Amino acid sequence: MIQPLDNFITQYPALRPYVNWGVTVGSVLLCLLILPTRLPGMELAGISPNWLLIWVVAWSIKRTVWQGAIAGVVLGFLQDAMTAPFPTHALSLAIVGALTARLQKQRYVQEDFISVALIVFGMAVVAETVTALQFSFQGGRSLLEIWTYHQFVALSSAILSSLWAPVVYFPLNHWWESIEQSEPMG
Amino acid sequence: MFALRRWWDRYGIQITLTSLAVGTALLIRQTQGGVLLETYQWLTRPFQSKPNPQAQVANAQMLELQQRLIELESKNQRLEELLGFVQVKKGKGITAPVIGRSADHWWQQLSLGRGRRDGVEKESVVLSPGGVVGRVTAVTAHTSRVLLLSDPTSRVGVTISRSRTMGSMRGNSGNRGILEFYEKNPDVRRGDVVTSSALSGRFPSGLPIGRIESVDTTKSPAPEAIVELSAPVSYLEWAVIYPKSPEVAEPLAPASGSAPSPVPSPNVLDESSPSTP
Structure with missing residues (x-):
């Protein structure tokens, strides 16, 4: 799927930014539309991978803190739209985006596959913790129930998301890299 | 510049x-x-699957019938003491396929493949073979979003069918709910059938909800019980939406011509003696 697009933009370099944004927005849309499905093999005790979190990590890994945070806010609002607006998902995903951008992965870990899975694992725990904190401050649910449920959700979501992370990360990363290489200097 | x-x-x-x-x-x-x-x-x-009630949910359907029977028997006994009982009319349901689950881990939701165009409204009640599933919280032209009974934010007033003990139930993820009783010493035991009560503003009374799994009478401030919800939510493929029309929402009212009060007809289901003759 990426190869024909690569060929297309080498043929029509003027359309490159539009194709790039199209691919980016399209991938977000794909992640959003796969959220409510529970495909066989993607589910652990009724919990599915957090696709938007994987997308935010993939986006932020080679970008600045602000770019990561804004992507988190945008995708968080979109997830709010799919579930319920309070407490907002924008906060947890923005924190995930900013933290991922701050990690400076290249300095510590070399292997992409392992490091992305590890980052997603950690970030899933961070995101669920932020949500649990928001629920705690919001009230309405009992604290004991929130934090017992948090343990279960954080662990299952972290395991599943980190396992499925390469599916989102590799094509997107490949695309953004090829776009960067084909970009004229300056 | x-x-x-x-x-x-x-x-x-x-x-x-x-x-x-x-x-x-x-x-x-x-x-x-x-x-x-x-x-x-x-x-x-x-x-999307076509509705196929026979194959998968035969067992759940049997369970529902059993629960309805217990509920009706118990209710019948009470009603025999009263005169002028009006039969509750149930509107026609809309059968809808389940097209999606909740899009995050903290909300227990479902998406159904019928929407405003098919006559679904907000706050409609969603049933499945087995019992109550939840209520509609958002509607688009062709889809509707359902907040499940198992979501911690959904609360429903319930009755123990056998003893008419009342309480309120909140969801507790998975297919469990936590029932808080109003009394200190509720007459309840394991296996009792739980149905929606007349005091529930959101659901019509008498709909099967689940059965008692365990009781904790030492719980403070009120005794609690864990309810196993009877609707098979985790493998649900279709559900029936009942638009919230007045005749569905209106619980059993005595036909004595008394004005409908905000707390509907306590004289029918309360333990206290009826105020109308």
């Missing part, structure tokens, strides 16, 4: 794109994801 122009040349596209992205996301959030849900419904249409 020139500096401003140069600044705009440098950052203009970035700022425009960023505000466009944030703005679109906010707009979609404000409209509760109507566009997204509609797209999802359209894309998953080829994969």
Whole structure:
């Protein structure tokens, strides 16, 4: 799927930014539309991978803190739209985006596959913790129930998301890299 | 002016794109994801299953019938003491395929493949073979979002069918609910059938909800019980939506011509002696 697009933009370099944004927005849309499905093999005790979190990590890994945070806010609002607006998902995903951008992965870990899975694992725990904190401050649910449920959700979501992370990360990363290489200097 | 122009040349596209992205996301959030849900419904249409009640849910259906029977028997006994009982009419249901689950881990929701065009309204009650599933919280043209009974934010007034003990139940993820009793010493034991009560404003009374799994009478401030919900939510493929029409919402009212009170007809289901003769 990426190869024909690569060929297309080498043929029509003027359309490159539009194709790039199209691919980016399209991938977000794909992640959003796969959220409510529970495909066989993607589910652990009724919990599915957090696709938007994987997308935010993939986006932020080679970008600045602000770019990561804004992507988190945008995708968080979109997830709010799919579930319920309070407490907002924008906060947890923005924190995930900013933290991922701050990690400076290249300095510590070399292997992409392992490091992305590890980052997603950690970030899933961070995101669920932020949500649990928001629920705690919001009230309405009992604290004991929130934090017992948090343990279960954080662990299952972290395991599943980190396992499925390469599916989102590799094509997107490949695309953004090829776009960067084909970009004229300056 | 020139500096401003140069600044705009440098950052203009970035700022425009960023505000466009944030703005679109906010707009979609404000409209509760109507566009997204509609797209999802359209894309998953080829994969949606046709209603097939016989094959999978025979067992659940039997359970529902059993629970209804107990409920009706118990209710009948009470009603025999009263005169002028009006039969509750149930509106025609809309059968809808389940097209999606909740889009995050903290909300227990379902998406159904019928919407405003098919006559679904907000606050409609969703049933399945087995019992109550939840209520509709958002509707688009072809889809509707259901908040499940097992969500911690959904509360429902319930009755123990056998003893008419009342309480309120809140969801507790999975297919469990926690029932808080109003009395200190509730007459309840394991296996008792739980149905929605007449005091529940959101659900019509007498709908099967589940059965008692365990009772904790030492719990403070009120005794609690864990309810196993009887609707098979985890493998549900279709559900029936009942629009919240007055005759469905109105619980059993005595036909003595008394004005409908905010707490509907306590004289029918309360333990106290009836106030109307």
